[in-house]
Amino acid sequence: MAPPSPIRGNHLPPPPPKVKAIAAAKPKPKEKEPTPEEKKAAELAAFKAQTKQQVTLIAVAAALLLAVGLVAPASFMQHFIVFVLSVFIGFQVIWKVAHSLHTPLMSVTNAISSIVILGALIQIGSSSMLITVLAAAGIFMASINIFGGFLVTRRMLAMFQKS
Amino acid sequence: MAIAVIGTLIGPGQGLWPASLVLIALGAAVGYQLANRVQMTQMPELVAIMHSLVGLAAIIVGFNADIMINTIADIYTANNLVFGAVGADGYTAIGLPQGISDGLSSFGQLIAKKSSVEITILRVELVLGIWIGAVTFTGSIIAYGKLAGKVDTAAKKLPGGHMLNAAAAIGSLVLMFAYLGGAGSWTLILLTLLALFIGYHLIMGIGGADMPVVVSMLNSYSGWAAAAIGFSLGNDLLIVVGALVGSSGAILSYIMCKAMNRSFISVILGGFGGPSGPAAEIEGEQIAIDAAGVAAALNDADSVVIVPGYGMAVAQAQNAVNELTRKLRAAGKEVRFGIHPVAGRLPGHMNVLLAEAKVPYDIVLEMDEINDDLSSTDVVIVIGSNDIVNPAAQDDPNSPIAGMPVLEVWNAKQVFVCKRGQGTGYSGIENPLFFKDNTRMFYGDAKSTIESLLPQID
Numbered sequence: 200m201a202p203p204s205p206i207r208g209n210h211l212p213p214p215p216p217k218v219k220a221i222a223a224a225k226p227k228p229k230e231k232e233p234t235p236e237e238k239k240a241a242e243l244a245a246f247k248a249q250t251k252q253q254v255t256l257i258a259v260a261a262a263l264l265l266a267v268g269l270v271a272p273a274s275f276m277q278h279f280i281v282f283v284l285s286v287f288i289g290f291q292v293i294w295k296v297a298h299s300l301h302t303p304l305m306s307v308t309n310a311i312s313s314i315v316i317l318g319a320l321i322q323i324g325s326s327s328m329l330i331t332v333l334a335a336a337g338i339f340m341a342s343i344n345i346f347g348g349f350l351v352t353r354r355m356l357a358m359f360q361k362s
Numbered sequence: 363m364a365i366a367v368i369g370t371l372i373g374p375g376q377g378l379w380p381a382s383l384v385l386i387a388l389g390a391a392v393g394y395q396l397a398n399r400v401q402m403t404q405m406p407e408l409v410a411i412m413h414s415l416v417g418l419a420a421i422i423v424g425f426n427a428d429i430m431i432n433t434i435a436d437i438y439t440a441n442n443l444v445f446g447a448v449g450a451d452g453y454t455a456i457g458l459p460q461g462i463s464d465g466l467s468s469f470g471q472l473i474a475k476k477s478s479v480e481i482t483i484l485r486v487e488l489v490l491g492i493w494i495g496a497v498t499f500t501g502s503i504i505a506y507g508k509l510a511g512k513v514d515t516a517a518k519k520l521p522g523g524h525m526l527n528a529a530a531a532i533g534s535l536v537l538m539f540a541y542l543g544g545a546g547s548w549t550l551i552l553l554t555l556l557a558l559f560i561g562y563h564l565i566m567g568i569g570g571a572d573m574p575v576v577v578s579m580l581n582s583y584s585g586w587a588a589a590a591i592g593f594s595l596g597n598d599l600l601i602v603v604g605a606l607v608g609s610s611g612a613i614l615s616y617i618m619c620k621a622m623n624r625s626f627i628s629v630i631l632g633g634f635g636g637p638s639g640p641a642a643e644i645e646g647e648q649i650a651i652d653a654a655g656v657a658a659a660l661n662d663a664d665s666v667v668i669v670p671g672y673g674m675a676v677a678q679a680q681n682a683v684n685e686l687t688r689k690l691r692a693a694g695k696e697v698r699f700g701i702h703p704v705a706g707r708l709p710g711h712m713n714v715l716l717a718e719a720k721v722p723y724d725i726v727l728e729m730d731e732i733n734d735d736l737s738s739t740d741v742v743i744v745i746g747s748n749d750i751v752n753p754a755a756q757d758d759p760n761s762p763i764a765g766m767p768v769l770e771v772w773n774a775k776q777v778f779v780c781k782r783g784q785g786t787g788y789s790g791i792e793n794p795l796f797f798k799d800n801t802r803m804f805y806g807d808a809k810s811t812i813e814s815l816l817p818q819i820d
Contacts, residue, residue, distance in 0.1 A: 275483050278593055278601055285589075285602040289609030298703060298728050301614060301710030302405055305581050309412045312581075312607040314363060315588045316386075318423035318595050320370040323378045324467045327433060330426045331378065335385055337422040340415040342389025343396070345363070348412060350397030351405075355714050358402075362691075362722030 303355045310348025316341035366599050402718040403675045406577060406707040407509045413580045414502035417561075420495030420587035421554065424488040427473075427594050428550055431481065434474050437462065446478030455480070472596060482542060484594050489538045491590035492550065493557045498583040500561035505576050508565070509707055515570030520563060524631060527563055530556045564630065571672075571749070573707045575618045575629045582611025614709050621703035621729075623755075623766040648784060651802035653811065656743075656778050657818035663740035663776075665696040667732060669769055670712050671705050673746015673782070677808035680719035683745065686812055687721055689819045698725045700732040700742075700769050702750035729769055737773040744771060744795075745780045746808050752793045762791055777801045780808050 264283065268276050296304050319337030322330055367386075400408045437458065438445035447456050455477035457463065463471050476484060507513030520526055534556045541549040568576055585607025592600025619626050660666065668687070674680060690697045699721065705712045716726055736742065744751050754761040755768045771777050772795055779796060783805060795801055804811055 271483065272477065272479050274480060274596070275593075278596065278598060281598050282589060282593070282601045282605050285605035286609050289606040290613065292606070293610040293613045298617075299701070299710055299713035299723060299726060301617075302409075302708050302714045303710070304610065305409050305578065305614065305709065306405070306412075308581060308607040308610045309409055309416065309584065311363060311603050312416050312584045312588045313419070314366070314600055314603040315416060315419045315423060315591055317366060317370050317597055317600055318591050319419065319426075320367065320382055321469045321595060321597075322423065322426045322430070322467075323382055325426075325430065325469060326467065327429060330429050333422045333426050335381065337419045337426075338382055338385040339389045341419045342386040343393040344389075344412050344415050344419075346390040346393030347396040347408075348393070350394060351400060351408065354397060355402070355405075355717070358714070358717040358720075359723045360717070360720065361724050 299359075300356075303352045306348050306355065307352040310345055310352065313341040313344035313348065316345065363603075402715050403678065404510075405714060406573065406711065407506050409708060410502050410506040410509055410577055410580065412502075413577070413584045414499050414506065416584035417495045417498030417502060417580075417587060420491050420584075420591050421499060423591050424492035424495060424594070425550070425554075427484070427488045428547055430469060430473055431484070432547065434466075434470060437466075437474070446476065446481050448477045469595075485542055486538075487590050487594035489541060489550070489553065491587050491594060492554055493534060493538075494583050494587040494590060496554050496557035497561035497564070498580050498587055500558045501565040501576070501583070502561075502580050504562055504565040505573060505580060508570050509573055509577075513566075517567050517569040519567040523567070527560055530560045530563075534560075567631075568629070570707075572629050574704050574709055574711075575615050575622075575626070577708055578611050578614035578618060579630070580611070582608050582615060585609070585611055618704055618709060621767060623763070646797040646799065648796045648803050649801075651778065651804055653804075653814040654818060655802065656804055657815050659741055659776055659778070660690065660695075660815070660819060661693075663695060665698075665739045665741075666690055667698050667700050667736060667739045667742045667771070667774065669700045669702070669705075669742060669744045669747055669751055669771060670716070671702075671745065671747020671750060672707060672711075673748075673780070674808055675706060675711070675715055675746070677746060679745060679808035679812055680715045680721075682809050682812040682816070684716070684719035684721050685816055686819065687725075689816065693820065698727055698732060698735075700727060700729060700736070700771075702729050702747070702769055705747055705750055729767065733770050736770050739774040740776065742771040742774040742777045743780065743804075744777065745812070748781075748793055749791060751795055752791065753798075754791065754794050757794070771795065772798050772800070775800065778804045780804045780806070780811055782807060 260283070264280070267279065271279070293304070316338055319334040319341060323334035323338065325331055325334070396408065435445045441458070441462060443456075443458065448454060449456050455475050457475040458466075463474050466474060473481075473484070504513060508515045522529075534553050537549045537553040537556070541553065565576060585604045587604070589601050589604025589608055592598070592602075592604050615626060619629055622629070668683065670680075670683065674683065687697050699712075699716060701712050703709070706715070713723070713726055717723060749755075749763055749766075749768075751769050751771045752761075752763060753768070753770075753772050755763045755766040756770075758764060777795065777798070777800055779801060781796075781803060784803075796803060806814075
C-alpha cells in the first residue's frame with residue numbers, strides 16, 4: 200500500500216532538469232545552507248536595508264506633513280497629526296497579532312469601526328427631520344455591528360484551547 | 363467605546379438621547395441574535411455583511427453633514443451674513459451671532475464656526491467618507507453574496523471591464539470638484555451612485571477564491587471611511603479608531619497577497635494572470651484508495667499532518683477531523699495541522715473552524731512552521747484544499763501560480779487527498795500533486811470519508 204521509501208529513486212532520470220526549473224522559478228533558491236558568517240552578514244545587510252527604508256519613509260512622511268502644514272489651517276493639522284500617529288500605531292500593533300487570530304481580529308476591528316455611530320449620535324439632535332431620520336437609521340445599523348461584532352469575537356476567542 | 367457613546371449621548375446639544383438609546387437597544391438585539399446564531403463556517407459572510415453596515419452608516423453621516431452645511435449656509439444668507447468669512451487675523455471664522463448659534467444643535471454650531479477654508483476641507487473629507495463608504499457598502503454586499511453562494515462566484519465584468527471603473531473614478535473626481543465649487547448636493551448624490559457602482563463592479567470582477575483579500579480590503583475601507591467621517595466631524599476618537607481599523611485591514615490584505623505571491627493590484631483587477639506558456643506535462647495517473655487503505659496507513663504512521671482547506675468548511679467536516687485527531691493522538695501518534703495563510707475564505711478562517719471543533723491550537727501550525735518538517739512526516743492528509751498544496755507553484759515557471767508559497771506536502775512519505783471528485787478545483791489549475799507516486803486520492807464528501815475512517819483507527 201504505502202510506496203517504498205526510496206520513492207525519489209523512481210524519479211531519478213527527470214530530476215536534474217527539474218532542479219534547474221526550480222532554480223529558475225524561485226527568486227531565492229534554497230539549495231546550499233549558508234555558513235553562520237554568511238547568515239549573520241545577510242541578516243545584518245537585511246537589517247541595514249530595512250532601517251534605511253524605514254528612515255527614508257519617516258523622512259518622506261515628515262516632509263509631506265510639513266508641506267500639508269504650510270497650507271492647511273491649524274484645526275485640520277491637529278486632527279491630521281492624530282491620524283498619522285494612529286496609522287503608525289495601528290501598523291505596529293497589528294503586525295504582532297498571530298495569524299491564527301486573524302478572523303477574530305477582523306470581527307473586532309469591524310465592531311470598533313462602528314465608532315462611526317458617534318457621528319450619527321451627534322447629528323440626531325438636529326432640527327432637520329431628514330437629518331434626524333437618517334441619523335436614526337445610522338445609529339441602528341452601527342449598533343448591530345458593535346454588539347454583533349464584539350459578541351461574535353468573544354465567542355470565537357472562547358473556542359481556542361490548548362491540549 | 364461605551365464611554366464615548368455615553369459621553370456623546372448625554373453631551374451638550376443632544377436632544378434625542380431616549381430615541382438613540384432605543385435604537386441602540388434594537389441594534390443590540392439584532393447584533394446579539396446574529397452573533398449567537400452564526401455558524402463558524404459562515405463567519406466570512408457575517409464579516410462581509412457587517413462591513414456593508416459600516417459603509418452605509420458612513421454614507422448617512424456624510425450626507426447629514428452636507429445637509430447641515432446647506433442649512434447653516436441658509437441661516438447665514440437669511441441674516442445677511444457671509445458663511446465662512448474670517449476675522450481680522452485672517453483665518454479665524456467670525457461665525458454666527460451668539461443669539462442665532464445658541465438655537466442650533468451642537469453639530470450645527472460646530473459647522474457654523476468654520477472658516478471658508480475649513481468648510482472646503484470639511485467638504486473634501488465628507489466626499490471621501492461618502493465615496494469610500496459607498497464602495498464599501500456595495501462591495502461588501504457583493505462579497506457577502508459570493509461567499510454565501512447567492513451571487514455567482516466566478517469573476518464577472520461588464521463589457522468595458524476596468525475601463526468602466528476608471529471612468530467612474532474619474533467621473534467621481536470631476537463631480538467632487540464640481541461639488542467643492544458649489545454646484546450643489548446633486549453632484550454629491552451622483553458621486554455616491556458612481557461609487558456604489560464601482561464597489562459593485564470591482565468585487566463582481568473578483569473570483570471567490572480571492573475573497574480573503576477582498577474582505578480584508580473592505581475591512582480596511584470601512585476603517586478609512588470612519589476616519590474620513592471623523593475628520594469632517596472634528597472627532598479625534600473616530601479618526602484614531604478609523605485609522606487603526608484601516609491599517610489593520612491593509613496589513614491583512616498585504617499578508618494575503620504575499621501568501622499568494624500576487625500584487626494587491628493584480629488581485630483587485632481580478633482573475634489569475636493566466637499561464638505565461640504551456641503548462642508542464644503531467645506524467646502518471648491519479649490513483650484512488652479506499653478507507654481501509656487510508657486507515658491502515660494511518661495506523662502504521664508515527665507522524666501525521668493534516669492540511670485543511672475551504673472544502674473542509676463546505677463539507678462541515680471539522681468535527682470528524684477533530685475526532686480523527688483525538689483518536690490518532692490517543693494512539694500515541696504525533697498529529698499536527700498545517701495552515702496556509704489563504705486557506706479558507708477569511709484570514710485565519712481554518713484556525714477558527716478547528717478551534718470550534720475543539721482541536722487544541724498548539725498543534726495547529728502555520729505554513730512556515732511546518733514546511734521543513736513535512737519531509738520527515740509519515741502521512742499527510744489534504745482535506746478540501748488544492749492550490750495551496752500545488753507543486754506546480756515551485757516546479758512550473760509557466761503556471762499561473764508560479765512562485766506562490768505552498769505547503770510542500772509531496773515531500774512526505776505518503777499523501778492522501780480528500781476530494782469530492784476529479785477536477786481542477788476553483789482556480790482551474792491542474793495539480794500535479796494528485797499524479798505523484800506517493801499520492802493517493804481518497805474520493806468522496808470530506809465529512810463522510812473522514813467518518814468512515816474513524817472505526818478503523820485503533
